[in-house]
Amino acid sequence: MVPTEQAVPVHEYLFANARDVDAPWQKDSIGLEFAAWGRVWPTDSSIERPFDGDVQTANIRLEAGPAWARVGRQQVAGGAARYARFDGVMVGARHLGFFLEGYGGFTVLPRWNDRPGYYRLGAAADTLLTYVPPTPLRGDHWLMGARVGYQTQSISGSLSFHDEQVTGGVGRRNLGLDVGAQPLNVASVGASALLELDSMRFASARLWLDATPHRLIDLGAEVLHTEPALLLSRQSVLSVFSTDGFDEVGGTLSAKLLRWLRLDTNGYVEAYRGTGPGARGEAAARIALGSAYPTLFRVGYSRVIAPKNGYQALRVSLSRKLSHRLSSTLEAYGYFYDAAVAGYKTSSMYAGTASYQVSDPFEIMWTASVAQSPYASFDAQTMLRATYHFDAAAKPRLR
């Protein structure tokens, strides 16, 4: 039995960003960023909190000559850090193409401890979670790291180190190597590797090539090797288990056949040691017409073959600007599963939006969707979104 509730949650997102603010010691040397969200749940609920929210980013960035520092809630991404948010300090400097960066602080923890925080289509119960893991001790969760690199017009690379502590000890301790080069105008190559320092094994390694052999054709090729267990927290008992590697090789091809027609395809073959291979791929046609009132039509077919189950999917999307201020989209998805899920072999979803630009900074959008899936015989959702952009101060400086 799944309990049902009538709910009209109201969400608010706030972003504030200031760049290139003059400081007494240097022009264009201060930047500020703030992002937060909040939610009010005005209807009665025995499970949902009446208010929820979080600060995502709140930091100030200062520059002085070749050096810079950022203080506050921020993120570090890429390389050994992969992706981490923290409350702390990040400093860096660059000179003659070389750069050096270091950071440290307390890891940002989810407000109520890893509540998934995302709704999934067709599952009202997703909003009715009752299980809450034990509260982590915030003082035990901290991180630090550094990155040194070199970049020029045609090559760039960095060596990075990241150490993240959790309750009990090391959560992640990685060394990352990321390099890229553009030896030709029409081709670039890159590679990355993540070494897990506790076990001294490579958690992942990737090599890719992007090329544009003709101005209307884009090609990409990629090889990936991953040891998923090494990406788990080092405080996970399962992270020390012997596991099989996962390898993937594939590529993308995009061809602009006509001024209004583009074909996008991609295909990847996956090898899991010990079981049969898997594969995934997609082929899509994109039609773009019109300039004053552009119309975009996209139809895509995708296929995923994975152990135990796979699926085929058909996705049709249409975007149309109806007038100077009114835009709309329509989408339809159909999924066809190789093996039945909860007794169903298909699911479908239909969604549409209508946007009205009330004025240059103010837009209202209404969206609705209906769906049928193995987890919900009928699902309907709707949302009204109002957006206001305070971009007045960022107009182009045309002289």
Added chain:
Amino acid sequence: MELRFPALVLWIAMALAAFVACQSESALARFPHQLHLASIACGAPGKPACLSCVSCHDIATHDSGQRMPKAALCERCHRDTHQVRAVLAVAPVRPSGEISIDHDKHLAMPEIRGQCVPCHSGVVDPKRPSLPPMSQCFGCHEHAEQWAQAQCTPCHEPAALRRTMPQTFLKHDTAFLRHHGSAMAERSQAQLCQTCHTQAQCQACHDVTQDLSVEKRRPEQIESGQVHRGDFMVRHAIEARSQPARCLSCHTVQGCDSCHAARGVSANVANPANPHPPEWVGSNPSSSNFHGSAARRDIVACAGCHEAGPATNCIRCHKVGGYGGNPHPRGWKSARGVDAEMCRYCHE
């Protein structure tokens, strides 16, 4: 409730809508600049004054939106106000966003001699773009150093670049999404990506603690490659098996468990439902259903429910002396000693 018939109707409606939408474009694709500049009889007695670029475009204004002439100016000669407004609506597409360019300074250069056409050749040649491509700027300007440092300003305004993606250098095509983290790590955090992007934009996808996911907040972005679009609830187990490490880019295993626990399918709830097939555990390791091979292939999925520190039920059999055997890979080593807290769970 099955939606087969409505589904068929909707699929057909989508196809029809696409067909109608594709047929209904009626606005002019391009303003006839050459006609106005060179083909109108002018200057003679009884004829209108000859036009130049500045007759219609005020290059000294500070807002590019105002550089388009007002309808009233066109209506001095054209009586069809509806057509005038339709033509004015055909604003040129700015593939590189707004450019901060000093027109007065450029017009004074001897190479340009006060002419607009050397840069805006598209106004007389329909095969060329009305706005100069960046390669044309590079014909005169050397920006190698700025290029290397990814300093797009002061030519490109950050606010304008926000909706622009590079066409050649660091193209944001579909493959880029797969290795964008590494592309970011290759360069200084202060450079390149942050020329256009804020950290909040990264968190739109990566911060999974938000109440609404990005595909819910931005449903109008029909071309986005967001993995959770559509019926992800049903697909998620297939996707997780297909690319075992991908979920960990954003999610922790606790994130999986809190959802599974809510359904009673978790080792962390009392009297859990057992999702495993017969002979998953027991005395028949040769069974095709035995958990060993599945665990070796996708340990992350196991962790989704069974990661519970000292309460992890794998320990019971796989600890030192347990009949499950040594779980470590061959040649296993660790920087930690066996007296570390986590190691002691098995090495007591």
